[in-house]
Amino acid sequence: ENYRSHSNILDAANAIISHNQNRLGKNLWTSAGKGEPVRIYEAYNDTDEAQFIVDEIKMLHAEGTSLGDIAMLYRSNAQSRVIEHALFSANLPYRVYGGLRFFERAEIKHSLAYMRLIANANDDTALLRVINFPTRGIGARTLEQLQVEARAANCSLWQAAVNRVGDGKKGVKGIEGFVALVREMTDQAYGISLSEVAEIATALSGLKSYYQSTKEGEDRIENLEELVTAAVAFTNQDLGNHNNVDGDTEQDLLTQFLSHASLEAGEHQANVGHDALQLMTVHASKGLEFRTVFISGLEEGLCPHEQSMYESNGLEEERRLMYVAVTRARQRLYLSHAQSRMLHGKVRYGIPSRFLDEIPEELLKRLNSKPVKRSGSPNYNELPHRMNNAKSSEQKNAMPWRIGQSVDHKKFGNGVVVSYEGSVEDMRVQVNFGNAGLKWLALEFAKLTPI
Template sequence: MNSSLLSGLNPPQLQAVTLPLQSALVLAGAGSGKTRVLTTRIAYLISTGAVSPHGILAVTFTNKAAKEMVTRLSAMLPINMRGLWIGTFHGLCNRLLRAHYREANLPQTFQILDSGDQLAAIKRVMKQLNVDDEKYPPREIQNFISGSKEQGLRANEVEAYDPYTRRKVEVYAEYDAQCQKEGVVDFSELLLRCYELLSRNQSLREHYQERFKHILVDEFQDTNPLQYQWLKLLAGGHNSLFAVGDDDQSIYAFRGADVGNMQELLRDFHVEAVIKLEQNYRSHGNILDAANALISNNRNRMGKNLWTAEHGGEPLRVYEAPNDVEEANFIISEIKQLHSDGVRLAEMALLYRSNAQSRVLEHALVSAGLSYRVYGGLRFFERQEIKHAMAYLRLMENADDDNALLRIINYPTRGIGARSIEQLQDAARQNNTTLFDAAARAGGKVAAFVGLIEALRSATVDLPLPEIIEHVLHHSGLIAHYQSETGAKRREAQERLENLNELVTAATLFVHENEEDNLTAFLSHASLEAGEHQAGDQD
């Protein structure tokens, strides 16, 4: 083992990293070095010969965290990182379902619906069932379906004691049937389908239990009931579950997270070692004193007290404004004072809890003549022009994807109006087929659209991934459409063209980073990237 591997760890970190082969819970306070502990634990297990790289399963909550873990490990160990299973719950379930798509009753090229696509699919189902979208708001139905799946419940398992809930269950059941017909899955379905597959397929379950001797989980306090059951299933009765989390940072209950999973872990896995990482390397003493004082009021804490070797730092100030306008005015006066003291605007950051708050703040900044830049907003794969391009690629890969077809059948405009699309949907319902099958039997402009998709598919069959995308962008008419924009729309169209060019670059980078020149894999990557950002947006 490399002797430098453990150097610089404080005593609790060292204890966590070098634990015997057993399940453990590491209570890691904010800024206490939990990522270092997780990655060093993996490196320690591999370098001491306790497990091969193939015997590790590491679960994170974001793609960024997974990439950071891989980067750190590659600097620690001279091994090929591709053998390691490190990723998010959804990413790992996608990987497993791709490997066993037949057993999971999915097509090989199944597509992943992001939040927007899922909502569109639900609206289609509600329209088919004549469900009143004022009495049953589609986003409420979306949350109901996702919430049920995150509890591990199919439509026929949801308890419905009243007509209102029974109607929501009907939509859930029909939505599931529609997704199965189209060969698409939403984010919650990835995990539920994977859990069901492992539950019913003993040989497959035993294969992965035998393989993954060590399961490590980041941000364990954010796991929901189904995620915990999935981890238990893979751990079986003999594998080690090493969970890192902080009950004091559990803020996603609205999204189904259950901090009670920490107590269940202690009981289910007979955890003897609860290690507390309490030394903070991020903040000064005054901030930690305030944080400790506030969090001490929480009930049912597992208990820890953050401390730092740093000095107190600046004292904290709290200003309680009577309303949002006064709050914005106070912030502007603070910015002006700092600026007059020589602090550059580029060195100031303004944080707010929800996007809805930005309007008042931006108005105050503009009124004060202060230049600013908003970070966040739409991510790359959520942009309209990118979703159009991806819809062409999805439909080429999976002709049963009705969502993709509806997005692009008349984009760019090709003379297929709302009435023609309604007739197409009626024909598909009557014949119990997908929209693409119904379109293939139609005539005129609808048939020409089918011909376009089939021509794109046949022309790109042997091309590398970046060239597939470049071909589709040009021959679908998307590039010409944006190039033809004039007047006020010209500047916006130019930005959209730049983003479409960036999509080709993104595909090139994907091939380089993943060593996969595969359209299905790229489409999954794009959906997982978009979906991760949207996971918390349903409030």
């Protein structure tokens, strides 16, 4: 027996997990009564989804629910950024459980430090953070000597470095290499968009390459890519979409973005003991319970995560995670998904997660859409077998695009790869083109361009 959740929530969880083949036939039950239906919200985009969640939280709080008894769950850490921004804008206190707020994460701080150096190379704090990260052979003694030289010349650390090595030397270690790198980044950043500056700060700096070889690399790289998305969103929100602008305008935009990042990384996270909304990944939520739970980003490729398609039993593990997430709620559960989402700086059109289809309709309350059979929607029961078990290495090599990848088609426009079917000779790819709908294309004639 589960003493926490009402039966509508448990029935939804049991219905989802029943689609797993390798499971013991044990269902949770409760004597607490049916309770409220599971609420589903279909958002236009990720910003709309975040705003809906904020509005509902305000309403619940006004009706007497403490913020500490409301949890916001998401599949991966990078998804927290857009929600954090909405909470910050609404002045709602929140706490990231088992992790850091987006702009406080080490990889984001490193990227922002490189962006600060592009904006102003004389920023000593930014320089000290990344002069030897990723490591380039600048030890504590060298740094100490540089600080002595800066004090003696009454100048910034950057000026002291330039005094020592001039323009530096590309591709070498030490201070020479660092000076050359910052000069190259600054030169490349002139006159380009803010999101492209963020790309330079994450890629040219060597941060992405560094994290590719670390234990939590995938998560950190997702966060770095979300920083590019944050830059796109900031540009669109504050100054319209700048395509043809002079360097000074973009430099000014960069300064504003860095100020915005400092604000959001400020003292907004609630102190321990104060009433605050709880934000966390599904993994971090295990063993916890809340009166009200929001689970966001329920789209194919996010939840279930696209990586699970390529792993043995990956989909079953994703379904177990969804089961955990759903059973964190005692009385009220919200599930949300977005028709489009900004990922890695590009708009990606998604389709609702298969987990939503696995919940019986009688348990649901759709807040803004009617259940409509999506013509041409993928056969989810077949998909895991096609992706995990039945693929030979030859078939896998024949798949030029990963599930969830954004692609472009001359006729249908931008879309996202949903699934594959068929043998090597007659393989087809299914792509969701948003307004143009789901399309099956013969791989031989698909003519898709990765975005």
